[in-house]
Amino acid sequence: MEMKIGVIKGDGIGPEIVDEAMKVLDRVAEVYGHSLSYTQLLMGGASIDVNGVPLTDETLAAAKESDAVLMGSIGGDAKTSPWYKLEPSKRPEAGLLSLRKGLNLFANLRPAVLYSELKGACPLKEEIAEKGFDMMIMRELTGGLYFGKRSTEKENGMLVARDELTYSEEEIRRIAKRGFDIAMKRRKKVTSVDKANVLDSSRLWRKVVEEVAEDYPEVKLEHMLVDNCAMQLVKDPAQFDVILTENMFGDILSDEASMVTGSIGMLASASLNETKFGLYEPSGGSAPDIAGKGIANPIATILSAAMMLRYSFDLDREADAIENAVERVLQDGYRTVDIMSEGMTQIGTKEMGDRICSYI
């Protein structure tokens, strides 16, 4: 297969971790006989430095031309980075939001998995951690508070700010379908999270999710209020299979869930549109404090590349090969510093990439 991949290395540790993912993809291409081409694209801080804006029309157009985009991480340290002196619409994360909208990436998939080799890193107590967990958070990514009308205006001499949370039936239906489709390939349970005791958008969410559920009689659907879900993720994460939720709740809950695994450096993500196109990136941030030191964990980006093979190219066997290689390197006892524990062997970014390649 021929694959045209757009590559956004991004800021902070982005370039280092993306390099390892490309190394792994190259290895897969070699072993399984595929042909890969990469187009480097500038985004976020890296684009501000060169173009003055976080996302240019050219980058967006080039991203659309590719079959899939692999991304490092966007943004810097809000406390020290010069980008954060710019007005909000010019900052790195503005580029991220425009990219999501511009590519219509409405379905954000974030797996939160407790790897059995990494249970020691889990912040939960043993009783809970030993059960393990493996959930997929399906976050709506192009609607809600993130993309509603907003304004800050003087009213009666006082500033008043407004942000609108909007969802249409259609926006809810398409993400719900994706959620149920994924659940069918997993343990067939969907937990739809909303705040239907307060919000109109949540009541519509619940109604449409129930309609979609009718087409998936094998999937068990439950509704959970967002405040309760924030509790349950800590109390009993093993109860979840697919969590389906709107944009802002998904932002909060997916970060909470990734912290509950204790190893964000391991967590991939995919953002998909209606076609096979997708944007793949690690769940963690740009970690400017450790950038350039060669110690960042590339596994989340490597597993994001595996998701790319699975979702954009239907190459399940190749995706499995990467995931298995990661498992084996963990079993061999190799760890980057963020997941290091007693008795294990600490290695750097490049060596981790090499060792994963060696098992493919």
Added chain:
Amino acid sequence: MEMKIGVIKGDGIGPEIVDEAMKVLDRVAEVYGHSLSYTQLLMGGASIDVNGVPLTDETLAAAKESDAVLMGSIGGDAKTSPWYKLEPSKRPEAGLLSLRKGLNLFANLRPAVLYSELKGACPLKEEIAEKGFDMMIMRELTGGLYFGKRSTEKENGMLVARDELTYSEEEIRRIAKRGFDIAMKRRKKVTSVDKANVLDSSRLWRKVVEEVAEDYPEVKLEHMLVDNCAMQLVKDPAQFDVILTENMFGDILSDEASMVTGSIGMLASASLNETKFGLYEPSGGSAPDIAGKGIANPIATILSAAMMLRYSFDLDREADAIENAVERVLQDGYRTVDIMSEGMTQIGTKEMGDRICSYI
């Protein structure tokens, strides 16, 4: 001192736990020479059963007449309760929202404390739990998405739902001041939580909080994004003193924090307006599954009564007496079932109230 207290026993375990808090208040009045009068008020499910609506004008007026209101818990089991077949504006929680707005209770204080006697209940691993934590979540309670305009309408043949998140400078300033005032009596640190990289309301929030902070040079202010805060509560709860945040974020984070303590049955709350008036209630829900069994934990309600003495009546000594009595009963090894652990003595709701009284 003469205290006129409105009492909303509420639904589920509400009546049982409020009875114990009244018993403790009576004991305090006797020992310290105060005079108490109670007016029973109907709210929530209990009011729907009698009046057809969750909050009547009479209840609201009577609440306003009192110096403070002590409340049990509102609502039932959404899966089985007949109240949840009603339209949203007639359900128990609608009464709660109208009561908050009607009494202008803009400042919701929710302590999340890990009691040293109850560390075993904490879902976090020992390394984190042993540090302990004691934070106060200050949630704005009468603004934001909860009280903005909302609508569900057909647009081009498709339902579209909207909820508006609005904050004015004034709304932010008054809650921020309360947050800093409380921090001055504690460890002098405020973590203001927002989503300023996306929302206009959060950018205004941050600006006004910074203005207010200038009047409190002794207090250390930090800003944290809501997704990061959801992670930090699990990773390192000891870092927090006062968390200051808007209504919806506060709903999610305060529930997460209360689960992180592992003992919701211990957590009080206060909702205050501009005057000394306040509404005091346990953080947990109405737990319909255990209602009427005499096993519910009354401590959260008893500690809410202590907050009432402290915030509405400036009776710090009396509030301390209740809090110390609770500590001593825990030290003696008495536990209700929800906080029971090996080697402790399990007791019921009433006996817990009696034992706390015996130390006052």
